[in-house]
Every structure is written in structure tokens, then in C-alpha cells.
Amino acid sequence: MALTKLSITYLFLSISTVLGHQVHNSGQYPLVVSTWPFVDAVRAAWNAVDKGLSAVDAVVEGCSACEELRCDGTVGPGGSPDENGEITIDALVMDGTTMDVGAVAAMRYVKDGIRAAKLVMEHTGHTLLVGEKASAFAISMGLPGPTNLSSPESMEKWHMWKENHCQPNFWKNVLPVNTCGPYHPKDDSSIVELTGETCSGGNLKSLPWSSSHISHHNHDTISMAVIDKMGHIAVGTSTNGATFKIPGRVGDGPIPGSSAYADDEVGACGATGDGDVMMRFLPCYQVVESMRLGMEPKVAAEDAISRIARKYPDFTGAIFAVDKNGLHAGACHGWTFQYSVRSPGMEDVKVFTVLP
Numbered sequence: 001m002a003l004t005k006l007s008i009t010y011l012f013l014s015i016s017t018v019l020g021h022q023v024h025n026s027g028q029y030p031l032v033v034s035t036w037p038f039v040d041a042v043r044a045a046w047n048a049v050d051k052g053l054s055a056v057d058a059v060v061e062g063c064s065a066c067e068e069l070r071c072d073g074t075v076g077p078g079g080s081p082d083e084n085g086e087i088t089i090d091a092l093v094m095d096g097t098t099m100d101v102g103a104v105a106a107m108r109y110v111k112d113g114i115r116a117a118k119l120v121m122e123h124t125g126h127t128l129l130v131g132e133k134a135s136a137f138a139i140s141m142g143l144p145g146p147t148n149l150s151s152p153e154s155m156e157k158w159h160m161w162k163e164n165h166c167q168p169n170f171w172k173n174v175l176p177v178n179t180c181g182p183y184h185p186k187d188d189s190s191i192v193e194l195t196g197e198t199c200s201g202g203n204l205k206s207l208p209w210s211s212s213h214i215s216h217h218n219h220d221t222i223s224m225a226v227i228d229k230m231g232h233i234a235v236g237t238s239t240n241g242a243t244f245k246i247p248g249r250v251g252d253g254p255i256p257g258s259s260a261y262a263d264d265e266v267g268a269c270g271a272t273g274d275g276d277v278m279m280r281f282l283p284c285y286q287v288v289e290s291m292r293l294g295m296e297p298k299v300a301a302e303d304a305i306s307r308i309a310r311k312y313p314d315f316t317g318a319i320f321a322v323d324k325n326g327l328h329a330g331a332c333h334g335w336t337f338q339y340s341v342r343s344p345g346m347e348d349v350k351v352f353t354v355l356p
Contacts, residue, residue, distance in 0.1 A: 028326070028343070028344050028345075029227050029228065029229050029230075029231055029326065029344075030046070030049040030050060030058075030226065030227055030228050030229050030343070030344070031225075031226070031227040031322065031326045031328075031341070031342070031343045032045045032046045032049065032058070032062065032224065032225070032226050032340075032341065032342045032343075033224065033225045033226075033268075033270065033320055033322050033328055033339060033340070033341050034062065034222060034223070034224040034225075034270070034339060034340045034341075035220075035221065035222055035223045035224070035270050035271075035272040035318070035320065035337075035339055035340075036071070036072070036220065036222065036272065036338055036339065036340065037338050037340055037351045038066050038071050038072075038075075038222055038340060039340055039349045039351070040065055040066075040069055041062045041063065041065045041066035041069070041071060041222060041224070042062060042224075042340045042341070042342050042349045043065075043342070043348075043349060044061050044062050044064070044065035045058045045059060045061055045062025045063075045065075045224060045226055045342075046058075046062075046342040046349070047061075048061040048062070049226055049228050049229070052229060053228070054228055054230075054232065054234070055095075055096070055226040055227060055228040055232045055233055055234035056093060056095050056118070056234040058226040058228060058234070059093060059114075059224050059225075059226045059234045059235060059236035060093060060114050060115060060118050060236060062222075062224050062226070062236070063075075063091070063093075063113075063114035063222055063224055063236045063237070063238045064112065064114050064115060064238075066222045066238060067111065067112065067113060067114065067238055071220075071222055072220050073153070073154075074220035074221070074239060074240060074243075075220070075221070075222050075238050075239055075240065076089075076111060076113070076238065076240065077089070077111040077147070077149035077150075077151065077240070078149065078150065078151030078153060078154050079151075079153075079154060079240045079243075080154070080240045080241055080242065080243040080244075080245075081150065081154045081155070081157060081158040081161075081243065081244065082241070082244065082245045082246070082247045082249070083166070083169065083181075083244055083245070083246055083247055084247050085150065085154075085155060085158040086108070086149070086150070086247065087149040087150055087154060087240050088106045088107055088108055088149070088240065088241065089104065089106075089107045089110065089111070089113035089116075089149070089238070089239075089240055090103075090104065090105045090106065090107070090113065090237075090238070090239050090240075090241055090250060090251060090253035090254045091103065091104050091107075091113030091114045091116060091117040091236070091237060091238040091239070091253065091254060092117050092235075092236060092237045092253060092254045092255070092256065092259060092260060093114060093117045093118050093121055093234065093235070093236040094234060094235050094236070094256055094260060094261065094262050095121070095232075095234050095262070096232065096233035096234055096235070096262030096263050096264045096268060097232045097233070097234075097264050099263070100121050101121060101127045101128075101256045102117045102118055102119065102120030102121025102122065102124075102127065103117050103120060103127060103128040103129075103254035103255075103256070104116045104117050104120060104128070104129050104130070104134040104138070104254060105128060105129075105130045105131075105134070105250040105253075105254040106130050106131050106134075106248060106249070106250055107129075107130070107131070107134040107135050107138065108131065108132055108135050108146075108149070109132075109135045109139075109145050109146035109147055109148075109149065110134075110135045110138045110139060110143055110144070110145040110146070110147065111144070111145075111147055111149055112138070112143050112144070113238045113239075114236055114237075114238045115138075115143060116134065116137075116138040116141075116143060117236070117254070119137070119138060119141045119143070120134075120137070123141060124137075127256070128254060130250070149240075157243070158244075161244055162180060165179035165180065166179060166180035166181070166244070168244070169244055169246075170242070170244070170245060170246050170249070170276075171183050171246070173185065173186055174186065220239065220272055221237055221238070221239040221251075221252075221253050221259055221271075221272045221275070222237065222238050222239070222272075223235065223236075223237045223259050223260045223270030223271055223272055223320075224236050224237070224260075224270060225260070225262060225268035225269070225270055225320075225322055227268075227322075227324070227326065231264070231324065232264055233262045233263070233264050233267065233268050233324065234262055234268075235260035235261065235262040235268050235269075235270060236260065237253045237254070237259040237260050237270070238253070239251065239253040241253070242275070242276075249276075251275030251276060251279065252271065252275030252276075252278050252279035253275060255279050255282075256285075257282040257284055257285030257286075258271065258275070258278060258279040258281075258282050258283065258284060258285075259271050259272075259275065259278075259279075259284065260284050261284035261285050261287070261288050262288070263288055263292070264324065265292070265324065266288050266289075266291050266292045266323065266324060267288060267291050267297070267321065267322050267323035267324045268284075268288065268321075268322050269283070269284035269285075269287040269288055269300075269301075269304075269319060269320065269321050269322075270284065270319070270320050270339075271283055271284050271317065271318065271319045272317065272318050272337075273315070273316050273317025273318055273332075273334075273335075274315050274316050274317055277308065277312050277315045277317070278308060278315070278317050281304070281307060281308050283304040283305070283307075283308065283317075283319055284304075284319070286300075286303075286304045286307070287300045287301055287303075287304045287319060287321045288300075290303060290304070291321065291323055296323075296327065296329070297321035297322060297323050297327055297328055297329040298321070298329035298331070300321050301319045301320065301321040301329055301330060301331035302331040304319055304331070305317065305318070305319055305331040305332065305333050306333075308333070309333045314334070315333060315334060316333065316334035316335050317332065317333055317334065318330060318331065318332035318333070318335070318337035318339075318354065319331050319332070320339045326343065328341060330352060330354035331354060332354050332355075332356050333356055334356060335356060336353065336354070336355055336356060337353070337354040337356075338351050338352065338353050338354070339351070339352055339354070340352075
């Protein structure tokens with residue numbers, strides 16, 4: 001019976017794309033796991049960690065590669081504009097050995113999100129810096145800037161959205177003065193003063209909110225975990241956030257325990273999806289703590305996703321979980337999820353597919 005189980009394990013390892021909530025043993029260190037088929041980003045992290053770099057440095061190299069490549073248009077500059085047509089960056093890095101975290105949120109004018117996050121971790125006693133002050137800090141520490149983070153593609157996307165009366169958007173229970181705002185609560189009497197209309201007449205219409213426009217291609221994050229040759233674990237994230245978000249919005253990307261979490265004693269987790277919903281549950285913190293209590297990665301990931309789905313059955317999101325021994329699995333809800341892995345037993349990055 002033992003030989004049969006061993007044979008099955010090797011059979012799983014030989015398959016590059018696996019459907020369903022399978023569990024995969026990646027073998028010895030080092031190990032790189034990332035959300036989505038961001039193969040080049042995983043290769044960059046692998047090249048770094050395989051040469052002996054630390055887990056933290058490898059995570060930074062991997063996420064930085066994704067920022068430079070503008071993965072799916074949702075990572076790095078030039079991708080997802082907010083309502084004003086501007087692009088801002090959220091990023092995080094966490095050291096699973098020390099539990100130190102550095103993060104930036106709504107950062108303007110600086111394209112290197114993950115490197116800025118590492119600078120926060122290394123050179124401050126803080127965890128999170130935001131907005132223009134985060135930008136000023138990053139530039140003062142030597143990162144390039146100020147830089148226009150827009151691109152021709154992002155500006156074209158924004159202009160088309162404006163022509164479509166600024167739909168879809170993230171407002172709810174509001175009345176617009178015109179098709180693109182400004183917006184006021186439905187019971188705000190100032191809307192009558194501004195327009196001369198009442199809620200029962202004219203062109204005023206309450207705007208319903210829907211998450212149906214959230215998808216892999218407009219609401220995405222790279223979340224990466226690395227176990228280095230010493231067995232130390234780190235995680236990192238980077239994203240330019242939700243397309244057409246309300247200016248000032250920060251998602252789950254820079255929130256420890258939400259988009260990512262790591263602990264050398266246990267393992268790591270990475271998440272992607274509707275960050276506004278997922279951050280309310282800190283799913284990656286839950287996954288790591290569930291594994292600490294003895295859950296396998298597969299069960300821990302599915303449990304975290306199911307807890308969110310019970311409260312928000314229409315949400316879209318996914319998680320990968322990896323324990324300190326390199327056992328990894330994924331779970332998702334509302335879409336088909338893929339995550340990428342590289343370990344010593346692989347000739348190149350493998351992409352695993354998880355069905356909802």
C-alpha cells in the first residue's frame with residue numbers, strides 16, 4: 001500500500017496542469033508559488049532564490065518583474081485607472097522569520113511598489129505608508145520618481161469609461177448630479193439645491209452597486225510566496241487596484257493577513273480577487289492559523305474561501321496555501337483560478353488550475 005501511495009504522489013508531480021482542489025507536494029526547497037500564470041515573475045523569483053538569495057529578496061525580484069511586465073494590466077504602472085484616470089500602487093512584503101512587514105498603499109508617482117514596501121520594512125519602524133507621503137518616502141530612499149504612472153492604454157480605457165457614463169463603478173445608494181457625479185447620498189437634500197430636481201422626477205436615479213464587473217482581467221493582484229534554501233518563508237504582493245476605483249480606495253493588497261501572510265513555523269498564503277470583500281475576513285491569516293492547528297493546505301484554503309462565500313455568495317476570489325514542507329493547494333469561488341509553482345523537481349514553472 002505504501003508503494004502505491006508513493007507512485008500516486010509522483011504521478012501528481014508529473015502533471016503540469018491539474019484540475020480541481022488537488023494537493024501537490026513540491027519536494028525540497030527552494031520553492032516559489034504565485035497567483036495566476038505569471039510565469040516570468042515566478043522565474044525571476046526562482047532565479048534569485050536558486051542563487052542563494054533570501055526569501056524576502058526573491059519575493060521582491062519576482063513581484064518587481066511582474067510590475068515591469070505589467071502583468072495582466074493589473075500590476076505595476078499603466079494599468080487600472082481610478083475615476084480620475086490616475087494609477088496608484090499598493091504593495092506589501094512580509095518576512096515570515098521575523099514577522100516584519102512593509103507596505104505602501106495608494107502610492108502615487110512611483111512605479112516600484114514592492115521595492116518601496118521593502119524600504120518601509122527595512123528603514124522604518126512602521127508597517128504601512130500611504131498616498132503622496134509614501135511616494136515622497138520612496139523617492140527620498142532612492143527609487144525613481146516622480147513618474148507619470150499612466151499609459152496610452154490606461155488613458156484610452158478611462159476615456160471609454162467616461163463615454164459610457166462612468167459605468168460600471170463602485171458607488172451604491174447614491175444619486176449623481178450628472179452621469180459621472182459628483183454623487184450624494186439618496187437622502188441628501190443638497191442634491192435638490194444643486195439640480196432643482198427631486199428624487200421623484202428629472203434624471204435623478206439611484207445607482208445600484210454590483211460586483212459583476214470584477215474579473216481576472218481588471219481586478220487582480222500578484223501574491224507570491226517563497227521558501228528559500230534555509231527554509232525561511234516570505235510573501236509579497238503588488239497591484240494597481242480595482243479598475244475605476246473611487247480615488248483613495250485601498251484594497252487587500254497591502255493588508256497583512258488579507259492578501260498574504262507568512263510564518264516560518266507554519267507556511268504561507270496568497271490571495272487575489274475582490275479585495276474589498278476579502279479584506280474583511282483576513283483569509284490568509286486564517287489559512288496560516290488553520291495550518292498551525294493541523295489542517296492540510298487544501299482544507300485550510302477551502303475553509304477560508306467558504307467562510308467568505310457564506311456571507312457573500314456572489315464574491316469572486318481565490319487563495320493558494322503552502323505549508324513549511326512545500327505542500328501546496330488552492331481554492332476559489334466565482335471564477336476558475338490558476339497559480340504557478342517552481343520547485344527543484346521541476347524543469348520550469350508549472351501552472352495549476354483550480355475549479356470553483
